[in-house]
Amino acid sequence: MASRKKNLQGLVAATITPMTEHGEINLSVIGQYVDYLVDKQRVKNIFVNGTTGEGLSLSISERRLLAEEWVTKGRNKLDQVVIHVGALSLKESQELAQHAAEIGADGIAVIAPFFLKPRDKGDLTAFLREVAAAAPALPFYYYHIPALTGVKIRAEELLDGIQEQIPTFRGVKFSDMDLLDFGQCVDQYRQRQFAFLFGVDEQLLSALVMGATGAVGSTYNYLGQKTNQMLEAYERKDLSSALDHQFCIQRFINFVVKLGFGVSQTKAIMTLVSGIPMGPPRLPLQRASKEFIDKAEAKLKSLGFLSFRDLKNGNLETST
Ligand SMILES: CC(=O)N[C@H](C=O)[C@@H](O)[C@H](O)[C@H](O)CO
Numbered sequence: 001m002a003s004r005k006k007n008l009q010g011l012v013a014a015t016i017t018p019m020t021e022h023g024e025i026n027l028s029v030i031g032q033y034v035d036y037l038v039d040k041q042r043v044k045n046i047f048v049n050g051t052t053g054e055g056l057s058l059s060i061s062e063r064r065l066l067a068e069e070w071v072t073k074g075r076n077k078l079d080q081v082v083i084h085v086g087a088l089s090l091k092e093s094q095e096l097a098q099h100a101a102e103i104g105a106d107g108i109a110v111i112a113p114f115f116l117k118p119r120d121k122g123d124l125t126a127f128l129r130e131v132a133a134a135a136p137a138l139p140f141y142y143y144h145i146p147a148l149t150g151v152k153i154r155a156e157e158l159l160d161g162i163q164e165q166i167p168t169f170r171g172v173k174f175s176d177m178d179l180l181d182f183g184q185c186v187d188q189y190r191q192r193q194f195a196f197l198f199g200v201d202e203q204l205l206s207a208l209v210m211g212a213t214g215a216v217g218s219t220y221n222y223l224g225q226k227t228n229q230m231l232e233a234y235e236r237k238d239l240s241s242a243l244d245h246q247f248c249i250q251r252f253i254n255f256v257v258k259l260g261f262g263v264s265q266t267k268a269i270m271t272l273v274s275g276i277p278m279g280p281p282r283l284p285l286q287r288a289s290k291e292f293i294d295k296a297e298a299k300l301k302s303l304g305f306l307s308f309r310d311l312k313n314g315n316l317e318t319s320t
């Protein structure tokens, strides 16, 4: 059965897909990337080929290669590797789900198909069920991200009766700001031991109060250590320290959001902080500007997110 492992919990980094300067996927840095997450950020779970990983901009064969590399390099180092297998084509999604099972991933996640869209909960559940059935031994997570998919079916509504339809259903990755919907998912379904994974990093503390059991996000690639400190403060009921950590994280996110923040900027920031070259994004995304990178770097330094020790490994010609 699908419950080999303990529940997915704590921080989950939504991995970036490293690319070469020519725009090909760059598998060669994934080993280092895993070590960096574990050793420097204390992050032991990853979410591969999602939004941050430009999963929907990759070919199916690239997605397979990446999934394999992450699973291989994460073995005995990471707790869980969840592969996002959502696609517009049910067939492709099923192929990726089956592949995730074959390579030994720990779970799969799926977004709502977003071009020809499900009209209602019934349509969406039917699609998700067919994908989940292609990997009957893997925990299945619904990836709720209505702002990007345009599919606005509330998570709480979707969860009603879902386990009867999808026996491997294990939780929701909730990337929305509607804390009423999120809270009601927790309130109504927590006795089922689902994972309630929050996906808005700048609001994680509020979601913890609502009962989040973990978090999946892009910023845990480089603010994982800081966010772990917030989780620890929250655990020991030191809300004042937890809030200090959240505000510090917010100061950074607020700063970059005002400059224009997305996957391209995440790639540039991760290159700065980790020293591992993430490369450019793939079209239609464009590289982050030099101006953005310089400003983000100054902000990271002023908030103490970029130590001089981190700076010595290069890729930082522009730094002083
Ligand atoms: C839309 C998007 O990419 N959301 C990410 C994950 O769900 C988050 O990790 C955000 O990047 C983060 O919360 C910053 O806004």
Ligand SMILES: CC(=O)C(=O)O
Binding pocket: 014, 015, 047, 049, 050, 051, 052, 053, 199, 216, 217, 218
């Ligand atoms: C943030 C997230 O979960 C994703 O990149 O898919």
